[in-house]
Each structure stands twice: as structure tokens, then as C-alpha cells.
Amino acid sequence: MNVRTRFAPSPTGSMHIGNVRNAAFSWLLARHFEGEFVLRIEDTDRTRYVPGAVEEIIEGLRWLGTDWDEGPIYQSSRLKHYQEYAQKLLDGGHAYCCWCSPERLAEMREEQQKAGRPTGYDRYCREDSHGRSLDEPHVIRFAMPTQGTTVFTDAVRGEFSFDNVLQDDFVMLKADGYPTYHLASVVDDYLMNITHVVRSEEWISSTPKHLQLYHALGWQAPTLVHPPLILGPDRSKLSKRHGSVAFKDYIEHGYLPDAVLNFMALLGWSPGDNREVMTREELTEAFSIEGIVKHPAIFDIQKLDWINQQHTNRLSNEDYEAEVRRHIRLCETHADKLPENEREEKLSVLKRFEEMFDGVDPDYRSEVIALMQSRSTPVADFIDYSWNYFATDFDYEEKGLKWLRDETAPGYYEKLEAALEATDWASPAREELHALLEEQIRSVGASVGREGGAVIHPVRIASTGRTVGPSLFEALAVLGKDRVIERLRKARQKSRELSAS
RNA sequence: GCCCCCAUAGUGCAGCGGCCUAGCACACCACUCUUUCACGGUGGUAGCACGGGUUCGAAUCCCGUUGGGGGUACCA
Numbered sequence: 001m002n003v004r005t006r007f008a009p010s011p012t013g014s015m016h017i018g019n020v021r022n023a024a025f026s027w028l029l030a031r032h033f034e035g036e037f038v039l040r041i042e043d044t045d046r047t048r049y050v051p052g053a054v055e056e057i058i059e060g061l062r063w064l065g066t067d068w069d070e071g072p073i074y075q076s077s078r079l080k081h082y083q084e085y086a087q088k089l090l091d092g093g094h095a096y097c098c099w100c101s102p103e104r105l106a107e108m109r110e111e112q113q114k115a116g117r118p119t120g121y122d123r124y125c126r127e128d129s130h131g132r133s134l135d136e137p138h139v140i141r142f143a144m145p146t147q148g149t150t151v152f153t154d155a156v157r158g159e160f161s162f163d164n165v166l167q168d169d170f171v172m173l174k175a176d177g178y179p180t181y182h183l184a185s186v187v188d189d190y191l192m193n194i195t196h197v198v199r200s201e202e203w204i205s206s207t208p209k210h211l212q213l214y215h216a217l218g219w220q221a222p223t224l225v226h227p228p229l230i231l232g233p234d235r236s237k238l239s240k241r242h243g244s245v246a247f248k249d250y251i252e253h254g255y256l257p258d259a260v261l262n263f264m265a266l267l268g269w270s271p272g273d274n275r276e277v278m279t280r281e282e283l284t285e286a287f288s289i290e291g292i293v294k295h296p297a298i299f300d301i302q303k304l305d306w307i308n309q310q311h312t313n314r315l316s317n318e319d320y321e322a323e324v325r326r327h328i329r330l331c332e333t334h335a336d337k338l339p340e341n342e343r344e345e346k347l348s349v350l351k352r353f354e355e356m357f358d359g360v361d362p363d364y365r366s367e368v369i370a371l372m373q374s375r376s377t378p379v380a381d382f383i384d385y386s387w388n389y390f391a392t393d394f395d396y397e398e399k400g401l402k403w404l405r406d407e408t409a410p411g412y413y414e415k416l417e418a419a420l421e422a423t424d425w426a427s428p429a430r431e432e433l434h435a436l437l438e439e440q441i442r443s444v445g446a447s448v449g450r451e452g453g454a455v456i457h458p459v460r461i462a463s464t465g466r467t468v469g470p471s472l473f474e475a476l477a478v479l480g481k482d483r484v485i486e487r488l489r490k491a492r493q494k495s496r497e498l499s500a501s
Numbered sequence: 502g503c504c505c506c507c508a509u510a511g512u513g514c515a516g517c518g519g520c521c522u523a524g525c526a527c528a529c530c531a532c533u534c535u536u537u538c539a540c541g542g543u544g545g546u547a548g549c550a551c552g553g554g555u556u557c558g559a560a561u562c563c564c565g566u567u568g569g570g571g572g573u574a575c576c577a
Contacts, residue, residue, distance in 0.1 A: 010577050045576055102575075109573090118503045119573055139575050157506075166504060166573095174575040181577050205505055205572040228507075228570090235569060263513095266526095270514050274525040293514075296570060300512045303527045313540085375539050438536095456536035468538035 003035030005196050007061070007068070008185065010042040011053035014246040015060050017299065018200065018230040018238055024264040025227055026198040027066035028287040038192055039071030042185070044178045060247050063330075065257050065280065073192075075184050082179035085187050085217065086140050086172055094216040095172060098125040098141045099132040120168040140173040142182075142213065150208035155196075155225045155289045162208040170209055182206065186213045189222055196289075198225045201296070225289055227268045228296040238299055252334055254327045254379030255304070259311035263304045267297045277310040305377065312377040317366050320373050327379045328354055353383050356390035367478045371470045388465040389479065396494070400461035404495040408448065409458055413492035415444045416459065417485055425481040434473040441473075462491030 007023040009015065030037040039061065041054055058072065075082075089095035098121075105121070112119045124130075126143060144167045151161045172183035179187070189197055204226050214221040232242030239245060250260060258280050266276065270293065271286040278286070315323065328350055335346045357365065368389045369382075376382035388394045396404065403409060419440050428436055445455030460472050463484055469475060476484050 008577090012577070042577065048576065098575090105574085113502050113573095116502050120503095137575095141575095160505085162505080168573080171575050176575080178575085180575070185577090200571095201506070202571055203577095226506095231570075233512085237570080266513065268513095272515075274515060276514085276526055295507050297514090298512060300527070303513060306527055309540090453536060460537070466537090470538085472536060 003030055003033035003195050004038065004193050005030040005035065005198055006038040006040050006189070006192065006194050007066075008040040008042050008188075008199075009057050010045065010048075011050055011057065012045065012048040013050050013053060014248060015053075015057050016238075017245050017247055017250075020060065020064065020247045021230055021264045021267050022198060022200055022227065023061060023066055024064070024261055025225075025269065025287075025292070026196075027068075028265060028284060029196060029198060029225070029289070031284045032287045035195070036069040037066070038073070038194070039068040040073045040188060040192070041071075041075065042181065043074055043076045044180065044184050046176065046178065056248060060251065063251055063257055064261055066261070070192075073188075075179070075188065078184075078188070079177060079179070081191065082173065082183050082187055083177065086179070086183065089142065089172070089216060090140065092216065093143070095140050095142050096126050096169075097129065097132075097134065097138045098169075098171075099130070099136060099138045100124055118166050120166070121170075123169055126169065137175045139171045139175050141169045142172050142209070142216075144169050144209070144212060150211050152207060152211050152221070152224065154204070154207075155223050156227060156292045157204075157294055160204070160207070162205075164208070164212075167208050167212070170206075172213075182209050182213065186210050186217070186219075190214070190217070190219050194222050196223045196225055198227065201226050201229050225292070227292050228294060230267055231296045231298050233298055233300075235296075235298065242299070248334070250304075252331060252380075254323075254381070255308050256311045256315075256323065256379070259308040260304070262311065263307045266303075266307075267299070268293050277307060309374075309377040312379075313374050315373070317369050317373070320369055321365070323379050324357070324369075324382055328383075331380075349383075353387065353390070356387075360390055364478070364480075371474065371478055375470070385469070394465045396461055396465050396491075397467050400457070400465075400467040401498070403458040403461050404491060405498045406458075406495075407499040409495040409499065410492045412444070412448055412450065412458060413462065413488050413495065415448065416441065417488045417492070419444050420481065420488070421485055423481075425477075430477060433477045434471075437473045437476050458491075459488075463487045 005026040007026050009019055027037050109119050145164045148164050149161050153159055170182055171180050173179055211221055230238050232238045262278055265283050269291050272291055332350055335343050368386050372386050376385050423440055456472055
């Protein structure tokens with residue numbers, strides 16, 4: 001089967017999470033059948049066009065790895081096609097010109113609603129142009145059959161039947177010569193040989209319009225696939241008040257593309273067994289229309305975080321490093337959109353980190369990654385968590401300062417310095433070094449009457465500046481003798497200042 | 502108002518008439534590991550919206566109710 005699917009966003013703002021899920025489904029379907037995936041930009045509403053939106057869509061899809069075989073194709077550059085078919089419909093008696101004003105239309109709707117009748121155009125211009133001329137501004141409407149039903153099968157939900165009378169004589173071509181979605185998508189899906197139209201549930205109710213259009217044009221309709229919507233935690237349509245719905249925010253947080261694809265795929269689809277953490281290849285292999293579910297799904301960011309963590313843990317050290325670099329670059333380019341003052345700060349932080357990250361010995365870098373990878377998801381956390389491992393100078397976390405304020409701390413640090421200075425760090429294997437360091441530190445601690453946390457915590461805050469982090473002895477082993485002793489010395493000085501005051 | 506869709510734990514899914522005293526995962530709670538935060542391990546709380554049918558048998562099929570969602574534009 002030659003499958004061709006498309007993703008057809010309109011450039012009216014930031015790419016929405018729900019939209020991305022549809023892109024993912026559409027792409028997965030095409031790749032599963034080794035078919036083609038087309039990117040089409042539905043820019044037929046000139047009033048809602050947002051500059052930069054197309055770039056964001058393209059960047060987002062690239063990032064996600066949902067590559068397309070054709071496009072981007074802009075509908076705004078294909079007006080002649082829509083006009084041509086509109087004319088054909090006009091000639092065949094399937095369409096007519098309408099001169100009704102928006103005011104009249106609004107009034108009509110209000111009356112219909114008040115009377116408890118279904119809303120819809122009253123077909124005032126359908127049989128009679130009322131002496132209006134084609135030179136006057138007008139739209140072209142589709143002449144819906146006024147009897148019978150439109151029956152169709154959705155690949156996800158099965159049979160549907162809609163009464164034709166209740167269908168509107170919808171506008172196909174606007175007064176400005178641009179088509180509406182209904183006309184444009186039907187014409188394009190046909191001309192582009194799209195076999196499966198994947199679009200979310202909200203389109204079901206206008207599907208009869210599209211099918212009547214296909215019918216009037218003498219075309220066969222593609223397979224319709226309507227996955228469910230994605231809802232916010234309160235079960236209403238996912239929107240800004242539910243947190244972020246802008247896809248780019250997830251990119252900026254440093255989620256992994258494979259993890260996001262995995263998570264998206266699971267929003268309204270399942271492989272049928274209980275698999276959850278899946279690679280891109282596994283998803284492509286397993287994807288099917290049968291696995292698409294009918295009920296709406298709620299976006300659960302905790303699950304995203306978990307899946308992201310699972311994918312992160314499966315990354316090699318080198319791949320994780322590549323992700324860190326990619327993330328930095330991405331944040332740098334995105335910083336352009338920030339307000340001036342924030343941008344400066346963001347960029348300088350990134351720059352400083354990058355310099356430190358690049359400046360260290362590759363082996364050291366790799367060891368820090370090994371230490372932090374599993375706890376730094378999304379990747380943005382890595383910058384924060386690993387900062388002090390690269391910085392030569394850093395502030396102590398407020399919460400840990402209590403260990404330095406202790407007046408016996410300077411003495412403790414001094415003894416530790418001596419003991420660790422006298423220790424051979426180079427010869428033992430890594431595991432042995434951990435044990436050795438632990439033994440040394442515990443014995444110094446015991447010699448000054450310290451126990452448990454009082455032994456460990458002062459060393460952690462001194463060597464890493466933080467109260468939390470990896471196993472202390474592993475951290476020390478990674479930092480190495482010189483850094484550790486230097487840091488103990490600094491902590492001792494700081495401690496003297498603090499306990500003196 | 503009118504039209505349409507959906508309905509398994511808090512969340513995401515499995516289930517497609519008997520294998521279901523309903524399975525998996527996230528979240529949550531314990532315990533465990535432990536120097537901290539995570540990870541890991543073990544266990545636990547929690548669900549077939551309700552009411553009628555059909556059937557020897559229903560989470561699974563049908564109808565209704567309720568609840569939720571979508572559409573109702575010269576927006577997509």
C-alpha cells in the first residue's frame with residue numbers, strides 16, 4: 001500500500017502540543033508503511049497570520065525528527081487551483097455566489113438560536129442573486145444537498161451518518177479570493193494524492209462538508225483518521241492556563257526528541273501490549289490506526305518526565321554530551337526572542353558554562369556527565385547540577401551554610417586536608433578509591449567526634465557547594481585530589497569568616 | 502439552543518462475551534538501599550459512571566440517564 005500522509009498546520013501562532021501529536025501520528029503512519037509524509041502550510045487566513053510561525057513549525061518538526069518528503073507547500077501560493085475548482089463547482093451547479101453581509105448573517109444566526117432551530121446559512125442567495133453583480137464583493141458557497149444523509153467511515157471510530165439538511169452551505173471562497181479550509185484541504189489532499197487524512201476529532205463535524213465536496217468534484221475521498229483531542233488536567237481543551245502548550249517550551253527545557261515522540265505517541269495510541277518506553281524505530285514498527293483510541297487524553301507532564309528520564313538513561317556518555325551541546329546551542333538561538341535584559345543574562349550564563357565545559361579535560365568532562373546524566377533530566381538541569389564541578393569559584397547553597405557556621409568546622413576541614421593530601425589517589429582502581437576516601441574521611445570524622453551526617457555533609461557542601469548530589473565519595477573521586485583539597489581549603493577560610501562573625 | 506463524539510483507578514493505556522476475585526505504567530503511600538537528592542528493589546491505596554436490557558455468562562453487545570468533550574465563522 002502506498003501511503004501518503006500530511007501535516008497541515010496553519011501559521012497562526014506557536015505550535016500547539018496537540019498539533020504536534022497529530023504530526024507525530026501522521027508521520028508515524030507514513031513511516032510505518034514506508035510511505036511519504038508531506039508538510040503543507042495552511043496560510044489561507046491573512047488576518048491571523050503570525051510572522052515567524054512557519055519557521056517555528058519547521059524548526060519544531062526538525063527537532064522532533066519527523067522529517068518530511070515534500071514541502072513546505074504554501075496554500076497561499078496555490079490560489080489558482082482553488083479558484084479553478086470553485087469555478088468548476090459553480091459551473092456544475094454545486095456552488096453559488098453570495099452577497100450577504102456579515103451583519104445580516106449574524107442577525108440570522110441569533111434569530112435561529114433564539115427560535116431553538118439549528119443555525120446555518122438560510123440560502124438567501126442560492127436560487128436568486130437578487131440583482132447583485134459579480135463586480136460587487138461576494139463569496140462562493142457550496143450548495144449542500146438539502147435531503148438525504150452523508151455516510152462515512154472513520155478509521156478510528158467507524159460509521160457516521162449526518163443529515164444533509166443540517167449541513168451549512170459553507171463558504172468555499174472568501175471575498176478576498178482566498179479559499180476556506182474546507183475547499184483548500186480537499187483540493188490539496190486530492191491533488192497531493194494524500195491517502196490518509198490524520199486530523200483531530202474537532203474536524204469530525206465538518207467532515208460531511210468535505211465528503212460532499214469530494215463527491216461533487218467526482219473524487220474519491222481519502223481514508224479519514226480522527227484521533228482524539230488532548231485535554232488539560234481539568235478536562236477542558238488544553239490551553240495556556242494548564243501550563244505550557246507551546247511546543248517550543250518543551251524544546252527549550254531540554255527534553256529529548258525521542259522521548260517527546262514516545263510520549264506523544266502514547267497520547268491516544270498504544271501498541272496493544274503494555275510497552276511504554278519505545279525507541280523511534282519501535283514506534284514506527286508498532287504504529288497502527290487500530291491502536292488509536294477514541295477517548296480524549298489528558299496531558300500529564302509527570303509521565304513525560306518519566307519517559308524522558310528513561311530515554312536519558314539509555315543514552316551513551318557521548319550522546320548525552322552531544323545533547324548538552326545541542327541544548328546550549330538551541331537556547332542561544334532561542335534567546336533572541338527574549339526581552340533585552342533577560343537575553344543578556346541568559347546568554348552570558350550559557351556562554352560561561354560552555355567555556356567551562358569545553359575548557360576541562362575531556363576525561364573529566366565525561367566523568368562529570370556519568371555522575372549527572374541519570375539525575376539531569378531534562379538536559380537543562382545538567383547545567384545547573386554540574387556547574388560547580390566545572391567552576392573554580394562558586395557560592396555555597398544557603399541551606400548548607402550551617403555546616404560552615406559551626407565553629408569546629410575549620411578544624412575538621414584542616415584535618416581532612418591533611419589526611420586526603422597524604423592519601424594516594426592515583427593508584428587505586430575507582431571502586432577502591434571510593435572505599436579508601438570513605439575510610440579516610442570517616443576516620444578523620446571519628447577523631448574529632450563527628451558522626452553520620454556531620455561527617456559527610458560538611459564535605460559535600462565544601463566540595464560541591466550543594467547539599468544534594470551524587471554519592472559523596474564518587475563525587476570526590478571524580479573531582480580529583482587537587483580540586484578537593486583546594487575546595488576544602490576555601491571552605492575552611494569561609495567557615496572561619498562565618499563562625500567568627 | 503441545535504448537531505456530533507466519548508466514557509476502565511488521580512493520569513496514560515491493556516481488555517475486543519467466559520482465561521477478569523480487571524492487567525501494565527506514571528503519580529501517590531509505606532518499606533528497602535543510603536551520607537544527601539535521585540535511581541533501583543519490594544509491597545500497598547485506588548477503577549469498569551449509573552439504570553435497564555440481550556445472553557447460560559457482560560468491563561466487553563443494545564437502549565436510556567448522567568457526566569465530559571467537540572462543532573455550530575468570509576478561523577483553521
